[in-house]
Amino acid sequence: FCGKLNIILICASVHSTFFYKLMHVLIVKTSDYVVCVCLRCVDVCVCVLAGVQGAENGLEKFSNVLADFTHYSEFKTLASFSYGEKYATMNFVSSIEFERDQDFFATAGVSCKIKLYDYNAILSNPLSNLSCHVSELAHSNKISSLSWNPFHKSLLASCDYSGKVYVWDTANPSLLQLFQEHKERTWSVDFNNVNPQLLASASDDNSVRLWQTGVEHSVSYVRAPANVCCVKFHPEREHFFAMACIDHCVHYYDVRNTNAPLFVLRGHNKAVSYCKFMSNNELVSASTDGHLKLWNIDKLQCLQSFSGHINERHFVGMATSEDYIMCGSENNSLYLYLKGISKPLINYKFEGPQSLLYPEVHQDDEVDFVSAVCWRKGYNVVIAANSIGNVKIFELVEFQA
Numbered sequence: 001f002c003g004k005l006n007i008i009l010i011c012a013s014v015h016s017t018f019f020y021k022l023m024h025v026l027i028v029k030t031s032d033y034v035v036c037v038c039l040r041c042v043d044v045c046v047c048v049l050a051g052v053q054g055a056e057n058g059l060e061k062f063s064n065v066l067a068d069f070t071h072y073s074e075f076k077t078l079a080s081f082s083y084g085e086k087y088a089t090m091n092f093v094s095s096i097e098f099e100r101d102q103d104f105f106a107t108a109g110v111s112c113k114i115k116l117y118d119y120n121a122i123l124s125n126p127l128s129n130l131s132c133h134v135s136e137l138a139h140s141n142k143i144s145s146l147s148w149n150p151f152h153k154s155l156l157a158s159c160d161y162s163g164k165v166y167v168w169d170t171a172n173p174s175l176l177q178l179f180q181e182h183k184e185r186t187w188s189v190d191f192n193n194v195n196p197q198l199l200a201s202a203s204d205d206n207s208v209r210l211w212q213t214g215v216e217h218s219v220s221y222v223r224a225p226a227n228v229c230c231v232k233f234h235p236e237r238e239h240f241f242a243m244a245c246i247d248h249c250v251h252y253y254d255v256r257n258t259n260a261p262l263f264v265l266r267g268h269n270k271a272v273s274y275c276k277f278m279s280n281n282e283l284v285s286a287s288t289d290g291h292l293k294l295w296n297i298d299k300l301q302c303l304q305s306f307s308g309h310i311n312e313r314h315f316v317g318m319a320t321s322e323d324y325i326m327c328g329s330e331n332n333s334l335y336l337y338l339k340g341i342s343k344p345l346i347n348y349k350f351e352g353p354q355s356l357l358y359p360e361v362h363q364d365d366e367v368d369f370v371s372a373v374c375w376r377k378g379y380n381v382v383i384a385a386n387s388i389g390n391v392k393i394f395e396l397v398e399f400q401a
Contacts, residue, residue: 071398071399072336072345072346072380072396072397072398072399073346073397073398073399073400074346074348074396074397075334075346075348075382075394075395075396075397076394076395076396076397077392077393077394078123078381078393078394078395079122079123079125079392079393080390080391080392080393081122081132081391082389082390082391083107083109083111083115083385083389083390083391084111084388084389091109091110091111091388091389092109092110092371092387092388092389093107093108093109093371093372093385093386093387093389093391094108094109094110094142094143094144094145094315094371094372095107095108095109095143095144095145095146095158095372096146096317096372096373096374096383096384096385096391097146097147097148097374098119098148098374098376098377099148099153099154099156099170100148100149100150100151100152100153101153102119102376102377102378102379103118103119103120104116104117104118104119104134104170105117105119105374105376105383106146106148106156106170107372107385107391108139108143108144108145108146108158109142109143109371109372109385109389110142110143111389112138112139112140112141112142112143112160113136113137113138113139113143114136114137114138114139114143114146114156114158114168115133115135115136116133116134116135116136116137116170117132117133117134118134119376119393121134122393123393135170135173136173137156137158137168137170137173137175139158139160139164139166140160140162140164141160141161141162141164142160142161143158143159143160143161144159144160144161144185144186144187144188145158145159145186145187145188145189146158146189147189147190147191147199148191149191149196150191150193150196151196152196153171154169154170154171154172155167155168155169155170155176155191155196155213156168156170157189157190157191157199158189159186159187159188159189159201160185160186161185161186162185163180163182163183163184163185163186163203163205164178164179164180164182164186165178165179165180165182165186165189165199165201165209165211166178166179167199167213176213177213177214179201179209179211179218181209181217181218182201182203182205182207182209183203183205184203184204184205184227185203185204186201186202186203186204187202187203187204187227187228187229187230188201188202188228188229188230188231188232189201189202189231190231190232190233190241191233192233192238193233193234193235193236193238194233194236194237194238195238196213197212197213197214198210198211198212198219198233198238199211199212199213200231200233200241201231202228202229202230202231202243202244203227203228204227204228205227206223206224206225206226206227206228207221207222207223207224207228208221208222208224208228208231208241208243208253209221209222210222210255220255220258221258222243222253222258224243224245224251225245225247225251226245226246226247227245227246227271228243228244228245229244229245229246229271229272229273229274229315230243230244230272230273230274230275231243231244232275232276232277234277234280235277235279235280236280237280239254239255239256240252240253240254240255240262241253241255242275242277242283242297243275244272244273244274244275244285244286245271245272246271246272247271248266248268248269248270248271248272248287248289249264249265249266249268249272250264250265250272250275250283250285250295251264251265252264252265252297263297263300265283265285265293265295265297265300265302267293267302267305268285268287268289268291268293269287269289270287270288270289270312271287271288272285272286272287273286273287273288273311273315273316274286274315274317274318276318276319276320277320278294278320278322278323278325278339281296281297281298282294282295282296282297282303282339283295283297284318284320284325286311286316286318286327287311288311288312288313288314289311290307290309290310290311290312291305291306291307292305292306292307292318292325292327292337293305293306294306294325294339303339304339304340304342305342306325306337306342306343306344307342307343308335308337308343308344308347309327309328309329309330309331309333309335309344309347310329310330310331311327311328311329311330312330313330314330314369314371314387315371316328316329316330316369316370316371316373317370317371317372317373317374317384317385318373319373319374319375319382320375321375321377323338323339323340324336324337324338324339325337325338325339326373326375326382326384327373328369328370328371328372328373328384328386329347329369329370330369331349331369332349332350332368332369332370332386333347333348333349333350333370334347334348334349334350334370334373334382334384334394335347336396348394350368350370350386350390350392367387368386368387368388369386369387370384370385370386370387371385371386371387372384372385380395380396380398381393381394381395381396382394382396
């Protein structure tokens with residue numbers, strides 16, 4: 001097993017049958033190491049490639065990766081409820097987002113309603129029914145995306161299939177502003193993390209528009225080479241944003257000069273549906289080619305490609321937290337990836353043969369899919385929803401040695 005690789009073998013309590021019962025072994029290889037997990041006893045054996053970064057640096061990196069690799073062991077369901085309407089024919093959830101303080105979260109989708117929830121109230125009644133939300137806001141069309149203002153706790157932006165962009169006051173539920181310059185449906189909206197008055201929207205009309213609260217018209221405009229599926233501001237650099245397009249690329253812009261992108265990230269084989277920042281210099285993209293990709297935006301390098309989930313057609317949601325990436329899948333499952341490991345660490349299949357809303361309607365794993373994912377910032381808690389409106393709050397259970 002190790003003879004063909006120039007490696008140092010480091011084993012932790014290796015199972016006695018480890019090396020010849022390979023059908024019970026999970027092997028994950030990266031550029032710097034090979035992680036082997038015995039699925040019978042959950043012991044870990046890691047092979048660090050000799051001379052990659054020197055023994056000391058290699059072992060330190062191995063230690064960090066091993067700690068992250070074994071940090072979470074499973075998804076634990078804390079609460080379940082339904083987003084949908086009682087007699088609606090479609091209950092697809094397209095977006096889930098926590099507000100600034102992580103006390104409340106919002107869901108939105110094809111029912112044309114934004115529903116606001118008290119997180120702690122949900123956990124106190126984990127088998128909540130349709131009336132568990134505290135308030136709701138109505139659109140005139142199907143909703144595609146939500147974004148909370150990072151400074152003003154009650155300020156929420158949304159966009160819909162008609163191309164409109166809304167800004168809401170959720171404390172005293174009311175519409176504060178409506179932007180109507182997009183010609184096709186808007187897929188994504190995002191508040192700037194540094195300038196609380198600035199937000200961006202991405203549309204099928206091949207454009208990203210920048211808006212300022214209190215100003216009636218868009219303050220800037222980016223003409224994209226194709227339909228834009230997602231737009232995200234840099235977490236700390238006010239003037240920079242990334243947009244994911246159906247031309248298989250992620251385009252990175254400076255708002256002070258929108259005539260051309262600063263650079264373009266190429267590597268996907270199909271439309272890019274999401275882009276999210278993991279850190280100041282790292283960005284993750286998701287595509288309907290079934291892969292996630294991690295990019296270093298300073299060096300313009302693809303650091304890692306991730307696969308294991310299924311994504312050929314739909315928006316399946318994606319969220320990041322520190323070194324972890326969560327995404328949905330078209331087999332009605334949720335997948336957790338670790339930066340540096342190309343295959344999923346753990347996954348969760350939305351269990352149960354039926355909808356929470358319609359017990360008589362059975363799920364079809366060939367049709368149903370996870371459609372939205374959100375991480376509760378600062379916690380090992382994730383909220384995910386699927387295409388029939390089932391919403392679940394999960395705790396990522398830490399591994400117990």
